[in-house]
Amino acid sequence: MAVRRPVRTAADNGGAPKGGSDRRAELLRIAARLFASRGYTQTTVRDIADEAGILSGSLYHHFASKEEMLDEILRDFLGRLLERFAAIEQAEQDPRKVLDLLVQHSFAVIHETPDAVALYQNESASLSGQPRFAYVDQWGRRIERIWLRALTAGQESGVFRADVDARLTYRFIRDTVWCSVRWYRPRGRFRHEAVSEQYLRILYGGLVTE
Amino acid sequence: MAVRRPVRTAADNGGAPKGGSDRRAELLRIAARLFASRGYTQTTVRDIADEAGILSGSLYHHFASKEEMLDEILRDFLGRLLERFAAIEQAEQDPRKVLDLLVQHSFAVIHETPDAVALYQNESASLSGQPRFAYVDQWGRRIERIWLRALTAGQESGVFRADVDARLTYRFIRDTVWCSVRWYRPRGRFRHEAVSEQYLRILYGGLVTE
Amino acid sequence: MAVRRPVRTAADNGGAPKGGSDRRAELLRIAARLFASRGYTQTTVRDIADEAGILSGSLYHHFASKEEMLDEILRDFLGRLLERFAAIEQAEQDPRKVLDLLVQHSFAVIHETPDAVALYQNESASLSGQPRFAYVDQWGRRIERIWLRALTAGQESGVFRADVDARLTYRFIRDTVWCSVRWYRPRGRFRHEAVSEQYLRILYGGLVTE
Amino acid sequence: MAVRRPVRTAADNGGAPKGGSDRRAELLRIAARLFASRGYTQTTVRDIADEAGILSGSLYHHFASKEEMLDEILRDFLGRLLERFAAIEQAEQDPRKVLDLLVQHSFAVIHETPDAVALYQNESASLSGQPRFAYVDQWGRRIERIWLRALTAGQESGVFRADVDARLTYRFIRDTVWCSVRWYRPRGRFRHEAVSEQYLRILYGGLVTE
DNA sequence: CATGAATGAGATTTCATTCAT
DNA sequence: AATGAATGAAATCTCATTCAT
Numbered sequence: 001m002a003v004r005r006p007v008r009t010a011a012d013n014g015g016a017p018k019g020g021s022d023r024r025a026e027l028l029r030i031a032a033r034l035f036a037s038r039g040y041t042q043t044t045v046r047d048i049a050d051e052a053g054i055l056s057g058s059l060y061h062h063f064a065s066k067e068e069m070l071d072e073i074l075r076d077f078l079g080r081l082l083e084r085f086a087a088i089e090q091a092e093q094d095p096r097k098v099l100d101l102l103v104q105h106s107f108a109v110i111h112e113t114p115d116a117v118a119l120y121q122n123e124s125a126s127l128s129g130q131p132r133f134a135y136v137d138q139w140g141r142r143i144e145r146i147w148l149r150a151l152t153a154g155q156e157s158g159v160f161r162a163d164v165d166a167r168l169t170y171r172f173i174r175d176t177v178w179c180s181v182r183w184y185r186p187r188g189r190f191r192h193e194a195v196s197e198q199y200l201r202i203l204y205g206g207l208v209t210e
Numbered sequence: 211m212a213v214r215r216p217v218r219t220a221a222d223n224g225g226a227p228k229g230g231s232d233r234r235a236e237l238l239r240i241a242a243r244l245f246a247s248r249g250y251t252q253t254t255v256r257d258i259a260d261e262a263g264i265l266s267g268s269l270y271h272h273f274a275s276k277e278e279m280l281d282e283i284l285r286d287f288l289g290r291l292l293e294r295f296a297a298i299e300q301a302e303q304d305p306r307k308v309l310d311l312l313v314q315h316s317f318a319v320i321h322e323t324p325d326a327v328a329l330y331q332n333e334s335a336s337l338s339g340q341p342r343f344a345y346v347d348q349w350g351r352r353i354e355r356i357w358l359r360a361l362t363a364g365q366e367s368g369v370f371r372a373d374v375d376a377r378l379t380y381r382f383i384r385d386t387v388w389c390s391v392r393w394y395r396p397r398g399r400f401r402h403e404a405v406s407e408q409y410l411r412i413l414y415g416g417l418v419t420e
Numbered sequence: 421m422a423v424r425r426p427v428r429t430a431a432d433n434g435g436a437p438k439g440g441s442d443r444r445a446e447l448l449r450i451a452a453r454l455f456a457s458r459g460y461t462q463t464t465v466r467d468i469a470d471e472a473g474i475l476s477g478s479l480y481h482h483f484a485s486k487e488e489m490l491d492e493i494l495r496d497f498l499g500r501l502l503e504r505f506a507a508i509e510q511a512e513q514d515p516r517k518v519l520d521l522l523v524q525h526s527f528a529v530i531h532e533t534p535d536a537v538a539l540y541q542n543e544s545a546s547l548s549g550q551p552r553f554a555y556v557d558q559w560g561r562r563i564e565r566i567w568l569r570a571l572t573a574g575q576e577s578g579v580f581r582a583d584v585d586a587r588l589t590y591r592f593i594r595d596t597v598w599c600s601v602r603w604y605r606p607r608g609r610f611r612h613e614a615v616s617e618q619y620l621r622i623l624y625g626g627l628v629t630e
Numbered sequence: 631m632a633v634r635r636p637v638r639t640a641a642d643n644g645g646a647p648k649g650g651s652d653r654r655a656e657l658l659r660i661a662a663r664l665f666a667s668r669g670y671t672q673t674t675v676r677d678i679a680d681e682a683g684i685l686s687g688s689l690y691h692h693f694a695s696k697e698e699m700l701d702e703i704l705r706d707f708l709g710r711l712l713e714r715f716a717a718i719e720q721a722e723q724d725p726r727k728v729l730d731l732l733v734q735h736s737f738a739v740i741h742e743t744p745d746a747v748a749l750y751q752n753e754s755a756s757l758s759g760q761p762r763f764a765y766v767d768q769w770g771r772r773i774e775r776i777w778l779r780a781l782t783a784g785q786e787s788g789v790f791r792a793d794v795d796a797r798l799t800y801r802f803i804r805d806t807v808w809c810s811v812r813w814y815r816p817r818g819r820f821r822h823e824a825v826s827e828q829y830l831r832i833l834y835g836g837l838v839t840e
Numbered sequence: 841c842a843t844g845a846a847t848g849a850g851a852t853t854t855c856a857t858t859c860a861t
Numbered sequence: 862a863a864t865g866a867a868t869g870a871a872a873t874c875t876c877a878t879t880c881a882t
Contacts, residue, residue: 023866039336041251045852058867060853096418122332125392126249160417164408168400169417172409175389176382182335183381190378198374199382206416207370207379208306233841254876267879268842276877443862459756461671465856477858478863486856516838542752545812546669580837584828588820589837591813592806592829599805602755610798618794619802626836627790627799628726653845674872688846690874 024062027052029115031069036118040070070123071132077116078139081109085146095154096204102147103203104196106177110184111192117181144170173203234272237262239325241279246325250280250333280333281342287326288349291319295356305364306414312357313413314406316387320394321402327391354380383413444482447472449535451489456538460490490543491552497536498559501529505566515574516624522567523623524616526597530604531612537601564590593623654692657682659745661699666748670700700753701762707746708769711739715776725784726834732777733833734826736807740814741822747811774800803833 030051034043045066049056063069088101110117124140127133147170154160180195190198240261244253255276259266273279298311320327334350337343357380364370390405400408450471454463465486469476483489508521530537544560547553567590574580600615610618660681664673675696679686693699718731740747754770757763777800784790810825820828 039249039251041249042336044850046850054866055868056851057853057855057869060855061866064853066852126252158419161412161415161419164412164417165400168405168408169412171390171393172386172412175392176386179385179389180381182385190375195378198378202371202374202379202382202413202416204416204418205371206412206414207374208414209368209371210420255878256876264841265843266877267844270878270880271841459669459671461669462756464854474862475864476856477865480857480859481862546672574837578839581832581835581839584832584837585820588825588828589832591810592832595809595812596802596806599809600801602805603801610795615798618798622791622794622799622802622836623832624836624838625791626832626834627794628834629788629791675874676872684845685847686872687848687874687876690876691845694874696873 027059027062028069028073032073032113032115032119035070035073035123036115040119040123067132070119073116073119074123074127074133074136077113077120078136082139082143084109085143089146089149095150095157096159098150099147099154100200102150103173103177103200104193107180107184107192107196107199110178110181111186114181114184114186117178121178121181144174147174237269237272238279238283242283242325242329245280245283245333246328250329277342280329283326283329284333284337284343284346287323287330288346292349292353295353299356299359305360305367306369308360309357309364310410312360313383313387313410314403317390317394317402317406317409320388320391321396324391324394324396327388331388331391354384357384447479447482448489448493452493452533452535452539455490455493455543456535460539460543487552490539493536493539494543494547494553494556497533497540498556502559502563505563509566509569515570515577516579518570519567519574520620522570523593523597523620524613527600527604527612527616527619530598530601531606534601534604534606537598541598541601564594567594657689657692658699658703662703662743662745662749665700665703665753666745670749670753697762700749703746703749704753704757704763704766707743707750708766712769712773714739715773719776719779725780725787726789728780729777729784730830732780733803733807733830734823737810737814737822737826737829740808740811741816744811744814744816747808751808751811774804777804 027048031043031048034047034051038047044056045059046056048069049059052059063072084105085102088105089098092098092101120136124136127136148166151160151166151169155162155166176199184192184195186192237258241253241258244257244261248257254266255269256266258279259269262269273282294315295312298315299308302308302311330346334346337346358376361370361376361379365372365376386409394402394405396402447468451463451468454467454471458467464476465479466476468489469479472479483492504525505522508525509518512518512521540556544556547556568586571580571586571589575582575586596619604612604615606612657678661673661678664677664681668677674686675689676686678699679689682689693702714735715732718735719728722728722731750766754766757766778796781790781796781799785792785796806829814822814825816822
């Protein structure tokens with residue numbers, strides 16, 4: 001007999017876009033967790049089913065394929081991220097303030113949905129080139145452009161140093177911010193606000209005392 | 211039973227990393243390239259054999275298992291890295307100079323052996339916990355300690371700002387440096403020396419003009 | 421355990437084959453169409469349910485199994501066919517007239533219920549041996565005997581040539597007639613009466629001019 | 631332990647086009663037999679492997695997929711058939727002689743490679759539309775044209791009756807000839823030459839005595 | 841050293857069927 | 862009558878590994 005684990009309320013779902021059932025969202029959460037910790041390929045559908053307390057075949061009542069789960073998780077994550085970044089860019093004029101908010105929001109997202117972030121970090125490279133996941137690259141580029149506009153605007157207005165390449169700088173920042181998902185622990189010594197703050201301190205002021 | 215050929219010390223390879231006098235070394239280079247680009251699990255032994263122009267079964271004349279290839283590549287890479295970092299620490303007193311050299315050497319390593327770096331970046335997490343690969347964590351921690359000593363020494367001597375956590379700072383730096391393997395192109399616009407230089411400029415001086 | 425609903429006699433369907441007063445009959449018509457076009461095994465119960473606008477599980481309110489649908493379709497078809505062939509044999513004396521009517525009726529049946537014919541053509545071989553479908557072979561043999569009696573009677577009375585084997589001749593005729601379901605189009609250039617007529621012309625008179 | 635059945639000589643292979651090994655040809659023969667008797671979809675790769683005395687996974691050492699086996703069998707069969715039909719058309723002038731030879735060769739093919747014929751008969755419909763099997767339709771149409779040319783040539787020269795549609799006549803003949811694979815037994819009462827002869831007798835002279 | 845055939849475990853997926861609601 | 866979730870068996874396919882030649 002299958003052990004049925006209590007179904008969590010849909011409340012913590014953050015408003016799933018697809019009208020799908022509770023069960024579907026719950027399964028996606030389980031999948032995201034496993035994909036993030038073991039890697040997409042190393043996670044078997046049986047792993048997911050086991051965690052959900054059902055048989056692996058039963059997953060296909062909810063999803064057409066393992067890939068569809070990955071797709072749905074990434075689409076949801078990236079869509080929301082892009083939306084939020086665009087809103088930040090629109091709401092603020094000051095490049096430095098924009099960068100502040102972009103960084104802070106990123107660390108907050110890592111805090112809130114670490115699985116999706118880790119998944120994106122680890123799998124996006126191998127997804128590149130697959131038609132189904134074309135949006136991953138596309139939306140990634142749109143996000144890059146938002147950050148780049150803030151950086152170059154800051155350089156032009158003189159608030160950011162101009163003797164560094166903006167694209168390079170973006171990559172440095174992006175890697176530091178998102179890679180932190182690997183070591184950040186929500187209940188660790190530093191909460192995400194502190195991490196943001198310390199990072200921005202170094203990023204803006206530099207490590208060396210004058 | 212697998213036929214284990216005597217494992218050579220890293221020394222006789224280290225002399226001629228590109229020389230490829232040996233079939234074994236050649237196969238490892240092919241494996242590293244494939245592991246790095248597709249991921250270890252996604253690379254099949256047939257992929258490696260195909261690239262080498264032999265049948266997959268024939269690989270087992272050279273290596274006891276696919277895992278042994280991974281092991282050998284990582285052991286060689288990490289061993290050399292640790293050795294070099296230790297040498298830098300010993301040779302220099304000035305914490306800032308040490309950090310300079312650590313960063314510069316790291317980017318140089320990414321330039322020279324991007325496959326091994328990518329492999330380490332992508333696979334070390336899933337290797338954690340496997341007895342055979344215990345050294346990966348161990349040597350990683352030893353490397354961390356070298357960087358941490360430089361950072362805290364710098365903070366104590368007043369050359370590095372003291373209002374940031376050294377461990378956090380290490381992670382920021384480490385992630386930026388090593389993650390660059392994902393986008394760094396040896397023949398791209400920036401050579402590794404330029405990347406080092408720009409990164410150190412921001413790291414030391416900060417992004418914001420005073 | 422499957423819930424078996426009382427099986428209706430073919431009679432109360434036979435009166436209104438196209439009427440579709442009933443959900444059950446409607447579902448059978450959909451199933452027959454799909455079975456005929458994709459093959460029984462390749463048709464999933466979900467395919468049938470989809471076409472009917474319900475969920476696959478709901479089909480089991482109407483039928484105990486997928487097999488029951490096949491059974492019902494074939495039983496209805498073969499029963500009716502046998503009945504009609506027997507009636508033709510009884511009504512006519514002249515072997516040639518009997519053969520005329522058998523052929524004409526066959527093409528008419530193909531015209532009217534192509535799905536059932538195709539189903540019988542394609543699946544009867546794999547049904548052979550299954551107890552549940554023993555009647556398929558049995559009724560098929562009864563039909564064969566009707567045709568054979570007409571052929572041998574014709575040979576004995578001298579109207580049909582006696583230098584060919586009757587059983588072989590039956591097979592030639594049967595295959596030509598029933599295989600036409602594969603290419604016959606109800607709205608095509610030839611209506612079934614024309615097909616009958618052309619076939620009988622060749623069958624009786626031969627292809628070669630005197 | 632797997633029971634190894636004796637490998638047949640390649641001699642009865644009729645000159646396989648692909649240079650492949652003996653084993654491959656042997657496996658294809660087994661597959662063809664099973665595909666023909668159970669149907670392609672109903673035959674599992676395990677069935678084939680069992681018959682060959684190996685494990686199902688081992689089949690994939692020889693073939694990329696179950697579909698590849700079907701492909702290879704059909705391509706070989708149809709290619710040879712088309713070639714032979716074309717040769718007959720070229721060698722003979724007299725339409726009646728051409729038709730004679732086409733019919734005789736067809737029954738001979740049924741005698742010699744009944745599995746491939748049955749496979750073609752049963753599966754070609756469901757293959758229609760699949761890019762990989764586009765040649766099945768194409769080559770089938772080329773074969774049709776050969777038969778049609780013989781029929782219309784005969785009608786024009788007055789040797790075949792002109793009051794029947796040639797295309798319809800072709801279908802009647804084709805269905806009779808090829809469908810016989812369902813009942814023809816190589817060791818039965820009639821050898822294929824006798825079947826040919828009886829069929830041609832009826833086809834040419836008609837069933838009715840003048 | 842290399843081939844080529846095979847193993848055997850395990851992966852994803854399919855699908856008829858059941859059943860509580 | 863119908864839904865929606867689940868079962869469970871079986872299918873195709875993958876792949877690291879073995880081993881006789």
